[in-house]
Amino acid sequence: MPTKIEKDAVSGTMTTGHEWDGVKELNTPLPSWWVYTFYATIAWAAVIMLLYPSVPALSGYWKGLIGYSAREEVMQDMATARQARAATFQRIETASLADIRRNPELFTVALAGGKAAFGENCAACHGAGGQGAKGGFPSLADDTWLWGGSLSDIQQTIQYGIRNTHAESRQSAMPKFGIDGVLTNAQISDVAEFVLSLSRRSTDAASATRGAAVFAENCVSCHQENGTGNRELGAPNLTTGIWLYGGDKASIMETVRASRSGNMPAWVELDPMTIKMLAVYVHALGGGE
Ligand code: HEC
Ligand code: HEC
Structure with a gap:
């Protein structure tokens, strides 16, 4: 039941005019700093909406008074880059x-x-x-x-x-010593043993010594006396322990027998x-x- 608006005697605050069974409702307003900040944000939003692209329309959108477009800015940045x-x-x-x-x-x-x-x-x-x-x-x-x-x-x-x-193209070809019958199987085994010795992996010193002679006669023209290779011919350094086609004895023998010719x-x-x-x-x- 509405009654009249009056000052509440206990709290000193105005009432709203509502009263139930003798209990009166106090009107406690928000602090004014809060209310003004709230109005300010609304005003700020209105200004931003006016200045910048904002409200969508059926065709296009409100472009804003200052004509700013983030998209155009990105396009410009990309063009500069x-x-x-x-x-x-x-x-x-x-x-x-x-x-x-x-x-x-x-x-x-x-x-x-x-x-x-x-x-x-x-x-x-x-x-x-x-x-x-x-x-x-x-x-x-x-x-x-x-x-x-x-x-x-x-x-x-x-x-x-x-x-x-x-x-x-870079060119070179290692002879097919086995296929072309230049070296026997035994000689190929010996020279492979010598090649192993170049990276300290030979297990048959006598064979490696025989292989050294085979190497001196057939291989140094490309791989050099100490086996370090020749870049003019793409002949690999045989002392590094790094292998294109495998450094075990069988692979080396196969290389000498049939030769390889990697191409790029x-x-x-x-x-x-x-x-x-x-x-x-x-x-x-x-x-x-
Ligand atoms: C005419 C030059 C030439 C002669 C002579 C020659 N080589 Fe080669 N050798 C090459 C070339 C070039 C390669 C690399 C082939 C490739 O890259 O496909 C090669 C590769 C090799 C490889 C493979 C190396 C690896 O990393 O896998 C071995 C082992 C080898 N030669 C041993 C010999 C032995 C032993 C002889 C002598 C019996 C010999 N070569 C004679 C040019 C020669
Ligand atoms: C089809 C396979 C293949 C493709 C694709 C290829 N290569 Fe090769 N490349 C080789 C082979 C095989 C060799 C070694 C040839 C030899 O034995 O001398 C090689 C050798 C090389 C070498 C010389 C290495 C040295 O030790 O001197 C260079 C550098 C190289 N390649 C770069 C490239 C680059 C860069 C590309 C791409 C544009 C490429 N290759 C694509 C197969 C290939």
């Missing part, structure tokens, strides 16, 4: 490999580009991190090189490949800039010279 990238690519195209390697900015971009191209074109044979694979696919991440580990050696290898039909395609269809980035990337895998 693309321009900067294009400029960097252009510099990579004209810079020498050594300059790219020295310039941190070009190096970073080349490394990223090289890594992407490597995953696409090379990882199938050389492994995702260039760690190589069994059966003649060399690791590109160690410092043992068949054909050379300088930036320009690597670039040449990538561009023209190895033992393919391209005129500029020429990458002439890749553009010169990608080849450059690949060379920089491979060089940086760990063994670059």
